[in-house]
Structure formats: C-alpha cells, structure tokens
Amino acid sequence: MRKVGIGVAGVGRMGRIHAVDLVSRCAKAGLACIYDADRDRAAALAAQLDVPVAASFTELLDRSEAVVIATPTGTHAELTVAAARAGRPVFCEKPISLDRATTLVTIEAVEAAGVPFQVGFHRRFDPDWVAAAERIAAGELGRVTLFRTSLRDMNPPNPAFLAGSGGFFVDVTVHDLDVARWLVGEVVEVSAHGAASDPAFAELGDIDTAVVVLRFANGALGVIDNSRSARYGYECSTEVMGTLATARIDNPHRSGLEWRTPGAATRDIVRDFEERYPYAYAAELDAFAECVRTGAPPRVTGRDALAAFDLAVAADESWRTGRPVAIPQGVNA
C-alpha cells in the first residue's frame, strides 16, 4: 500500500519525533518533506533522514499530500488555515491557538475547506489508553466515580518555548483535560491551584506545579496533578474507578532490565514523552493518514481540541481567582 506523503513544518522537540516516526515507524504515512524557520536545523535533520527540505511553507505544501504542523503554538492557526485553503489535510499539534476566537476561526476555515483536521492528543492512540477507553465505553467499569491522572515532565522546556506556550494549563494540563472528556465525559466545573516552585516561572507569570479538580456531568469527580519539573523522570499515569472495576495505567519502565545488588533493585524509568509514547506518536500519524486516504473523520477533532482548550482556560481562571469555574455545556458542538 502506498504511504500518504506528509510534510512536517517545525522540526524542534515534537516535529523531529514526528519526522523520525514518518521515516521509521509509520505503516501508512511517510515523510515527504520538512520545513523549519531555522534553516540549519531543517537542513541537519533532512540530511540525517535523507528527505527533501523546503525553503518555505508554501513549498512544503507543494511537495506534500498532507501536513503536520509542529511549530510554536502561536503559529498553528495561520499555518493550518493556509494548508487547508491549499487543500491539504492538517495534523496540528495541540493547542490550535492561544486564543479562543482564533481557535474557532481556524476550525471553521478547515471545515469550510473540507479537509481532514486532527489535533495532537496522542494518548487517544496509545495501546494502553485505547484498551482502557474501549472497556470503559463497553460498560465493563460500571458507573465512573473517580478519575485521577498525573502528567509530570522531568525537566522544564527552554525559556523561549515557555514564553510562547500559553501558560501551564493550556500547554500541559490540556492533555489531561482531553483524556478526562474522552474517558469519563463532559466536565461541568473546574477548580485549580497552582504554584511556581522555580522563581523563573513566577517571573513569567506562570506556574510549574498544579492540582486541578473536576466535576463531571455524570456525577464523577476528577483530580489532575501536573508538574514541569518532577526531576526523577517523566510520568504519565491514570486511574479510572468505577462501580464494577478500576482501570489503572501506570508509567512503564524504560526497559525490562532490573539491576539487583544486596538489598536493592533498580530499573530505569522514562525521562520524557518521546520515551513514554513510542507507539502513540506513530499511531496518531497512521490514523491521520487513514483519514486522509478514506476521508473518515479523525478520532480527535478540532472541536475536541476547543473543548479541552476551554477547560484549560477555565483552570487558568480558577487558579487566578481562587474560585471554581462553571463550564457552559453544548457550546462546542
């Protein structure tokens, strides 16, 4: 089967993972071309992967059947709209924009262009999470009573990234908020507390540690804990308790090797999202390629991304005001 030729815009932390996956891991999607505003970075990766490098985003579109947008968040909307208007299906990293109105305009522009549009919530494609979601949806867990999830980075990203990230809740917690909607259902109220353990975050008006409490429409409660600098490693784990069963996804070890010495046993743990999700990042691009080929709607849509963004903004508001924020229902349909 011929692979869908995908161009990648932005080959920093995340775009490089996508480019490498398209070359080496994906079964249905292949790498057509790469483009980055930093020409040296693009040229170095193009040489390493032996793929063409475009001199502009327009040239990337010309050389690709579909595109991945992995540039800084503030550029996603403009590039997504340009790609959709050129008739190219778009896979866009999360979040779509730092601003609700722009997010909505982007979704509407893509819908008007009639091209597939998928957003990068990779956990929806990870085998463990998918298996849990299927069993929860099949009713095996009964009525969900409690959702608990942790997302913690080992080390914070560089200051230049942080400045354009949109802040902690929009950049980090948004992943857990998407998972909360996916596994449990719509959220009706968000309460959040945040702290800056590192003064560098306070100087940016941002935080590096947060706890978010959710109330779901179905009566379940949720708690999310997030950190930018867990120091011991990267953690992404979840638990969904129900009246019949509990689903738990723990962080896997980095390898199967356990090193035993008298009275101690040590195993490596994963250090970042690339090590934690080798399958999910490739699977989300294969699923996107399948949508490009068949025209089927993506598993994670722009409207899903908007709903998660709204919850992240509500968490931000709750942290700043110290009050719970009610979530209006049915606004993103």
Ligand SMILES: NC(=O)c1ccc[n+]([C@@H]2O[C@H](COP(=O)([O-])OP(=O)(O)OC[C@H]3O[C@@H](n4cnc5c(N)ncnc54)[C@H](O)[C@@H]3O)[C@@H](O)[C@H]2O)c1
């Ligand atoms: N899904 C995930 O797990 C995940 C993880 C990390 C980052 N992200 C998202 O991916 C996006 C990129 O994050 P990152 O950490 O890779 O950032 P990064 O700063 O490491 O990389 C961004 C790259 O885009 C390039 N760039 C900047 N403006 C550009 C433009 N207009 N056109 C082309 N290239 C441009 C930069 O030179 C850089 O190489 C962000 O939206 C972030 O939220 C998602």
